[in-house]
Amino acid sequence: MASAPAQRLWQRRLVLTLLLAPALLWLFALIVLPHIDLALLSFRARSAPRHYQPSLNQYATFFAEPLYWHIFVRTALLSAAATALTLVIAFPIAWVITKVAQGRASALLFVVCLIPFWVSETVRALGWLILLRESGVLPALLVRLGITAVPVELLYHDATILTGLVYTSLLFMVVPLVSSLESLDNSLIEAAYDLGANGLAILRDIVIPHAAPGITAGCIVVFMLTLGNYLTPNLLGGKNSQWFTELIYTQFIVRFNWEQGAAFGFLLLALSTSMVALGLRLSGQRFVDVMRRS
Amino acid sequence: MIASLPRSMWLRTATAAYVVAFLVFLFLPLAIVAVFAFNDAPYPAPPWRGFTFDWFTGNAASGRVGLFHDAALLGSIWTSVVVACWVTALSVAVGTANAFLMERYRFFGKGALSVLMLAPLVIPGVILGISILSLSSRIADLLLALFDVDLDFLRPGLPLVVLGQFSYIATISTLMISARLQRFDRTLEEAALNLGASQAAVLRTITFPYLRPALIGSAAISFLMSFENFNTTLMLVGADPPLTVMMYGRMREGATPVLNAVSLFLMLASALFALTLMRGGSRGGATRRPSP
Numbered sequence: 089m090a091s092a093p094a095q096r097l098w099q100r101r102l103v104l105t106l107l108l109a110p111a112l113l114w115l116f117a118l119i120v121l122p123h124i125d126l127a128l129l130s131f132r133a134r135s136a137p138r139h140y141q142p143s144l145n146q147y148a149t150f151f152a153e154p155l156y157w158h159i160f161v162r163t164a165l166l167s168a169a170a171t172a173l174t175l176v177i178a179f180p181i182a183w184v185i186t187k188v189a190q191g192r193a194s195a196l197l198f199v200v201c202l203i204p205f206w207v208s209e210t211v212r213a214l215g216w217l218i219l220l221r222e223s224g225v226l227p228a229l230l231v232r233l234g235i236t237a238v239p240v241e242l243l244y245h246d247a248t249i250l251t252g253l254v255y256t257s258l259l260f261m262v263v264p265l266v267s268s269l270e271s272l273d274n275s276l277i278e279a280a281y282d283l284g285a286n287g288l289a290i291l292r293d294i295v296i297p298h299a300a301p302g303i304t305a306g307c308i309v310v311f312m313l314t315l316g317n318y319l320t321p322n323l324l325g326g327k328n329s330q331w332f333t334e335l336i337y338t339q340f341i342v343r344f345n346w347e348q349g350a351a352f353g354f355l356l357l358a359l360s361t362s363m364v365a366l367g368l369r370l371s372g373q374r375f376v377d378v379m380r381r382s
Numbered sequence: 383m384i385a386s387l388p389r390s391m392w393l394r395t396a397t398a399a400y401v402v403a404f405l406v407f408l409f410l411p412l413a414i415v416a417v418f419a420f421n422d423a424p425y426p427a428p429p430w431r432g433f434t435f436d437w438f439t440g441n442a443a444s445g446r447v448g449l450f451h452d453a454a455l456l457g458s459i460w461t462s463v464v465v466a467c468w469v470t471a472l473s474v475a476v477g478t479a480n481a482f483l484m485e486r487y488r489f490f491g492k493g494a495l496s497v498l499m500l501a502p503l504v505i506p507g508v509i510l511g512i513s514i515l516s517l518s519s520r521i522a523d524l525l526l527a528l529f530d531v532d533l534d535f536l537r538p539g540l541p542l543v544v545l546g547q548f549s550y551i552a553t554i555s556t557l558m559i560s561a562r563l564q565r566f567d568r569t570l571e572e573a574a575l576n577l578g579a580s581q582a583a584v585l586r587t588i589t590f591p592y593l594r595p596a597l598i599g600s601a602a603i604s605f606l607m608s609f610e611n612f613n614t615t616l617m618l619v620g621a622d623p624p625l626t627v628m629m630y631g632r633m634r635e636g637a638t639p640v641l642n643a644v645s646l647f648l649m650l651a652s653a654l655f656a657l658t659l660m661r662g663g664s665r666g667g668a669t670r671r672p673s674p
Contacts, residue, residue: 177404215413
């Protein structure tokens with residue numbers, strides 16, 4: 089007959105197994121195995137119908153075809169630009185919320201900033217379409233004000249894509265910035281001010297070092313979301329958007345060339361992962377802490 | 383400069399102007415969408431031609447199909463709701479199990495597992511979609527070749543959409559529920575056990591009531607994120623598109639203001655949703671998490 093402690097141990101093991109099962113099932117069936125499969129797909133080429141052999145063809149195509157890697161580099165650069173712009177635009181607002189506005193006004197401003205992001209990205213893109221297209225609100229307004237003679241097309245420019253991407257990303261920058269600035273003790277700023285530091289010195293020596301974890305978290309999330317965005321570049325950029333996710337979509341869904349699409353997917357994943365790693369390395373933080381914070 | 387320090391008139395004005403400009407930038411697209419839901423014109427564009435409810439109530443007989451008579455659009459809303467219910471149920475269940483697993487147990491490989499659990503948040507949604515598509519198609523092809531059975535749910539369609547969305551929303555519910563479980567005072571459970579309560583009774587009367595706000599909050603967030611997901615869904619969708627994919631398709635064709643009408647409906651629904659959550663007092667409910 090099993091003793092009581094032994095039975096308790098056995099029971100605990102059973103519960104542990106039951107709790108581990110869903111986690112392992114989720115992570116292996118939906119994350120790990122699909123990515124292994126995607127990798128295998130990207131490294132094979134069809135030699136005859138239903139016959140495949142290992143190959144680097146898809147990656148060779150990527151580097152040999154200037155259009156492909158141009159779009160890849162373009163997507164990376166525009167994403168970086170969108171991330172930087174988002175940080176620059178979001179920082180003053182996070183500062184006002186945490187340091188300038190008081191009490192209820194501060195809480196209210198924070199909530200108001202969050203509200204638009206409860207609405208689907210599709211709806212927000214629709215708003216930009218109605219605002220910016222040739223027959224839209226802003227071109228009509230420009231004509232009315234006498235700035236342009238005829239309505240101009242404001243869609244399909246890189247600046248339009250950037251605007252849309254920054255707009256979609258703001259929340260994911262404001263939230264981590266607010267939470268990191270909240271913990272900055274005001275008396276540090278007051279002390280620096282009393283000792284004669286100017287605004288720029290305070291920002292450089294006190295605020296930015298303190299807010300670094302929030303800045304990193306925000307930048308990582310925004311960069312990754314921008315890089316992987318399909319909807320906003322596609323709708324606001326039209327044929328000119330040349331976003332890398334569109335290449336993946338085209339290969340997978342339109343051309344049915346899954347091997348090529350898988351290779352593109354892996355390249356995008358590699359870029360996104362290496363930027364996340366770089367961000368963590370530069371700021372000396374752990375992945376787990378950053379993701380919990382954001 | 384902070385509030386307790388002297389600020390020049392110029393700085394105050396500049397700050398106020400910046401906040402106003404920021405809020406205009408945030409709300410202008412949404413306001414425009416709402417206003418043009420009522421414009422008496424076949425396209426959502428200026429000039430303003432008068433007020434109408436046609437884009438809500440119009441039917442084929444009046445020449446304008448409004449939201450309430452647009453069967454395809456209403457069908458896609460229903461599809462989104464069904465998908466979101468599945469995703470929510472799965473995510474909250476798995477998230478709760480994960481929270482207990484990570485907060486209460488030690489086991490081999492726990493560190494690696496906790497990193498792996500966060501990975502879905504940094505994988506672009508498009509890639510989550512294509513990787514699940516490629517694995518499920520391979521399995522389906524294999525089953526077809528070996529046993530001559532064709533399993534429909536492994537082909538693009540709603541079951542795969544549910545799995546695709548669940549694959550990263552589970553991370554979010556895990557984080558939300560773990561965060562609350564972490565702050566739980568274990569002595570409450572010990573006291574109940576000492577007083578003779580069974581394990582099940584302790585869970586039912588003490589632990590779960592404590593977790594309730596996180597469970598409700600994570601259910602709400604899961605529902606919302608599933609409802610709004612686009613990237614992953616686009617890769618896995620079959621014959622019946624959820625609302626976001628349907629709207630995207632119509633926007634590319636140049637749709638009538640019926641899209642504005644459905645958008646307005648979405649805005650009101652999410653505003654109501656947000657207010658209820660904030661009233662509920664779960665602080666985690668006020669902020670959203672990124673959807674890859």
